[in-house]
Amino acid sequence: MKQQRMGVAVRGFAILAILVPAATLAGSSGVPAEIDAVYPMAHALYVNIHEHPELSGHETRTAATLANALRKLGYQVTEHVGGTGIVAVLRNGPGPTILLRTELDALPVEEQTGLPYASRVRTKDDAGNDVHVGHMCGHDLHMSALVATAEILAHSRDTWHGTLELIGQPAEETIGGASAMVKDGLFKRFPRPDALLALHVQNELPAGKVGVIPGYYDTNSDSVRITIFGRGGHGAMPQNTVDPIVIAARTILSLQTIASREVKPGELAIVTVGYVRSGTKNNIIPDRAELGLTVRTRTPQVRKQVLSAITRIATAEAAAADAPRAPLIEHYEATDAVYNDPALAQRMRMVLGSALGPASVVDQEPITASEDFSAFVEQGIPGFYMSLGGAEPARWAEAQHGGPPLPSNHSPLFAPDVDPALHTAIAAEVAMLRALLNVSAPKAG
Secondary structure (H helix, E strand, C coil), X not given: CHHHHHHHHHHHHHHHHHCCCHHHHCCCCCXXXXXXXXXXXXXXXXXXXXXXXXXXXXXXXXXXXXXXXXXXXXXXXXXXXCCCEEEEEEEECCCCEEEEEEECCCECCCCCCCCCCCCCCEEECCCCCEEECECCCCHHHHHHHHHHHHHHHHCCHHHCCEEEEEEEECCCCCCXXXXXXXXXXXXXXXXXXXXXEEEEEEEEEECCCEEECCEECCCEEEEEEEEEECECEECCCHHHCECHHHHXXXXXXXXXXXXXXXXXXXXXXXXXXXXXXXXXXXXXECCEEEEEEEEEECCHHHHHHHHHHHHHHHHHHHHHCCCCCCCEXXXXXXXXXXXXXXXXXXXXXXXXXXXXXXXXXXXXXXXXXXXXXXXXXXXXXXXXXXXXEEECHHHHHHHHCCCCCXXXXXXXXXXXXXHXXXXXHHHHHHHHHHHXXXXXXXXXX
16 A cells, blocks of 8 residues: 555655654744744735735746745745745754745635735636636645744754755645656756655634644546536427436536445545536537546545546436446546655654644644645655644634534635734744754665
């Protein structure tokens, strides 16, 4: 299995991490003052990026903003890696190489938070559609934390040794940016990391807390597009047509039986139809309909089973309606589940407990979202992906006792409680990097 292969590849670093003394894991006692010193810059950067979001693959302004900030801090910065991606390297003597990643892109969502710095950006997407753009994903907070962490580490080189590698990854929301950076030589043109770190803000935890999940962090993600072909005609003469909208409706309902009736109870399987596109007028039966699906699974076996069932059901529903041709089924985006190296996750849990306080570190269950950080981990490098609390604590507590539910990531209302979430992100990143950059790098061979 994937996690077993990873365990062999990263065992050397994991063993070394276990041997790090607790005093080293705690990091520098001066962290709160260091964060206070950079926080105004970090918050201003957050507002700047939030007001100017860019869609996946088009993050030119965002990438340039981060590149300029990191270059001024003394990092060696390379732009246009895997598209609009950036890589920033700071060498500080012999030692391990640790990579910290942030994402650059935003979403085609109209922000409705009412914040004074809410996005008002509109643009054309890759299909030519006019869309609103908003950082309803939290990537703006991730970027701001990374730059603040970069400044603290650049100004305190006596607290660590080795090589710090920071990357701004494009196109996370279309789950293609990580693999594009790998294909563009991320681990050949630049120092190969001994460990990978990343985080994501979410409302499942209150701001000020972080979550740790060893092993599988999230899910496999597959994007599927189904084009159903019918025979169009007059809406008042359905006997002369094959209605693709009716076929689509039956297909949508049948797809929901995959998780409920085909996959073993207890196994994760989610099949969501996110959009239906068909027709132009109420009295015209169109000649085709298009369904957009997102599919989430955790194991390779269930993933294969669910994707096969989607093809079988869509084909059978079209045949049952005597469609003129079989549907076109396209599998156009995919990423594997993120796997957190268990030994590294346990070490980072100790680091975070020392830096933030034990009560601020929460053990979580794997989540059902997905993202392409897995493309880096699958290069045989141990990774740790952390959950960052983003909910306003009082509202979070109210929601836990039957109050109004909090908006999730990608909601037009999603807005993390920036202070203390941004403080916490910076403190966590600084502590984890200092801990990992105070051990010896594993020897080759």
